[in-house]
Amino acid sequence: MPRVGLDINKIIETAVEIADQEGIEAVTLATLARKLSVKSPSLFNHIKGLASLKREMSLYGLRLLLEKLKNSIEGKQQDEALYAMAYAYVAFTREHPGLYEVTIQAPEVIDGELKKAGDDIVELIIYVLKDYNLDYEKMIHTIRGLRSILHGFSSLEQSGAFALSVNVEESFKYIIKNFIKAIHRVDRK
Amino acid sequence: MPRVGLDINKIIETAVEIADQEGIEAVTLATLARKLSVKSPSLFNHIKGLASLKREMSLYGLRLLLEKLKNSIEGKQQDEALYAMAYAYVAFTREHPGLYEVTIQAPEVIDGELKKAGDDIVELIIYVLKDYNLDYEKMIHTIRGLRSILHGFSSLEQSGAFALSVNVEESFKYIIKNFIKAIHRVDRK
């Protein structure tokens, strides 16, 4: 019975395109509707509103990130897996700067689905860190440290904060290398 | 000749209050004007517009952060100074969550004044790291690592990402401690 023009996936994909090309603040129902050759009230047949759309984008982003991280560690363990995951993380933020932005920023309400998508990523990190045999508390500290580094680095890079001439890629390698070294030191202490 | 009601400092202070209490997205000329018991066009006698106001807030935030960091390291060196600075940084983001948000997010144009305020903070970090006698490249890597940790941790904490039961303060101490240890290892290698 429906008209076959739009569907929610097409809407989300287009919104992600706008976000990645022009930034998250450029994602409005007006620009989105224009890009989809439709009037903005028509979007309400598929989404509840702008806030709801951003929630959908966030969920999409979290799931895509999880998939990329999972793929990156396939067949790898310990340091190799950790390196791969770290690189996959920043690769994602570079490929999808706008999507990453909306994925990170806290929505007004976090429902179960959104929480699970976030928890799944944390669980994957736990899975990789299991190889290091840290006790529970230290593992949590380590996860928080890793997430801080990954998110902080990505966020600062996107906002153009790393302006100096030294190669940014080298810096990231250096930072992750030292972080991993630190885990090993703790382990044998 | 002017009426003595408003001035630009009062406007910025009030905008910062709104940002810290309700988030940066709640800072609109409308809410700001209401809180100042004035009509929103009146604000244009003091500021050029909303974008300009956010630039002023960002500059204010950077300068305030610099001051807090400077005060924190007074009379301290090396590890002690680094610890103090790290704690002062997160203390600032907790005291001024909204101001920190607008301070970090990149404005559309970065003028000289804004750039200098950011550079001053980086210079202060360089000043503290000088004690470790790192070569230039490693120092830049280290600065980027430290900034990533500080910003990443603050940002994730603010967005409620550290939900597990383990004490967040302990995690931060652990992260900074290991970061500092890593600097020492590089130093003597």
Add this chain to the structure above:
DNA sequence: TTATAAAACTAACGGTATTAGTTTTTGGGG
């Protein structure tokens, strides 16, 4: 005391999200 300039105001415009109500289209049941 008065002229002037700053700072407030009102009115208006274009852009936004959103709601209500209407028209169009489409695909399955008679």
Add this chain to the structure above:
DNA sequence: CCCCAAAAACTAATACCGTTAGTTTTATAA
């Protein structure tokens, strides 16, 4: 084959936002 119900588009309207233009008020310097 047709028709009708439901989905999906539309138009019209509302409320809020930032911003501009033009007007009025007010404080102070001369």
